[in-house]
Each structure stands twice: as C-alpha cells, then as structure tokens.
Amino acid sequence: MRDGIVAIFQQSFRELRPGSSLPPLTVEFFAFANVNNTIRLREGKLHVRLSDLLEGAPEPVLRALAHILLAKMYRKPIERSHATRYRRYVHSHEIRHKAHLVRQVRGRKRIASAQGRVYDLEAIFEDLNLRFFGGMQARPQMSWSQGRARNLLGHYDPAHNAIVVSRIFDHPAVPRYAVEYIVYHEMLHLRHPVKLKGSRRCVHSAEFRAEEKVFPQLEAAQRFLRRL
C-alpha cells in the first residue's frame, strides 16, 4: 500500500513537472480529526501526510489527491477532473459517516469540554461578546475544568489560549448569570493584560473594576458565588 502510494505520487509529479526530478518523498497516513492532507517541502524532502480515513480509498481517488497536493505545492493549476473526483469521494456518504464517527472519538475531549451538561461556554462567550464587546473579541478555547476545583472559579490559560471554568458551575442549580459573570470576568482579563506582580495571577486595575460594573447582575452573581 505505502509503496503503491509513493508510486502514485511519483507518476503524478512526472505529469506535472516533466523533466525535473522528484525530491525524496515520504507518504504517511495520519490520524487527523478530519479528512485532512498536508504536503511540505523540508530540507529538500517532500513530506506528505494523508488522512487515515483515505487509507484504502480507490486508486483513482488517491491519484486525484496526489495531483491536487503536488499542484498546490508547485503552484500549478489543479485539473478539474481530479478536483471533482476527490471532492465527490470525500463528500460521499460512506466517508462522511466515517469522518463523523472519528470526529466524535478524537474530538470528544475538546467538544465535551466546551459543551457542559447544562451550559455551553462557547455560546455564553459569543453572547457576552455581542452584548458587551460588539462581537469584536476573539474567542479563545472555552473549556470546563477537568476536575471540580472550588478554589478557582475560572482562569485564563495562556499556554492553551483557553478560558477554563470550574465544572462545579455546570449545574442546573447555578443561574446562568453566575456562569456569564465568571466568563465575563475572564474576558476582561484578556482585555486588560497585567504585568504580573510576584505570583499573583488575578490582578484587577481600576479600569478593570469599572468595566466589570457594566455587567448587569454583578452583585447577584458575586453574592451567589460567595455563598458556595
């Protein structure tokens, strides 16, 4: 199979660039979360990664894909017949179904982490974004915490560009405005980056506090959170 796919790329390369010689080439199938294929030229070598969902695809589909990737790499026009053949295959019922199942498994952690049992943090972020920031704030990853820590309501994790909210708030007894307030507070941290003083991770300037007061249920939310 692997030798076969390399041969397909070699032939496709000869068709695209007759007379020039193909750089050393590796092709591997890779477990992307989606049907995704990449080609890179690094240190004179071509590295191709194909979605493992295409492993076992019919040869004409693999030929089409080799043509598309090499044409992109060398800025040649993509032949329409190849583009159509590849697109048809990827959109076919069978592979879409397979991709969907794979996404459920590989993407579960990420999907499950923004969509809680009760509250969807991405929806809350976008709602706040529209209400208070004109929709202009870029959304980081939104995630319920893995553990159920009480000491941290929420925090911004710069390493993953993620707002993480403690999972204890993903509960029907928690009013939506309390979750909104926690997310809003972290959004303000994104807008008011602080120079860290010592190890304090939560520093609130006067402007920060003033902007926080714009949140309509600020007092109710803080009261609720203090009771916990």
Ligand SMILES: [Zn+2]
């Ligand atoms: Zn804070």
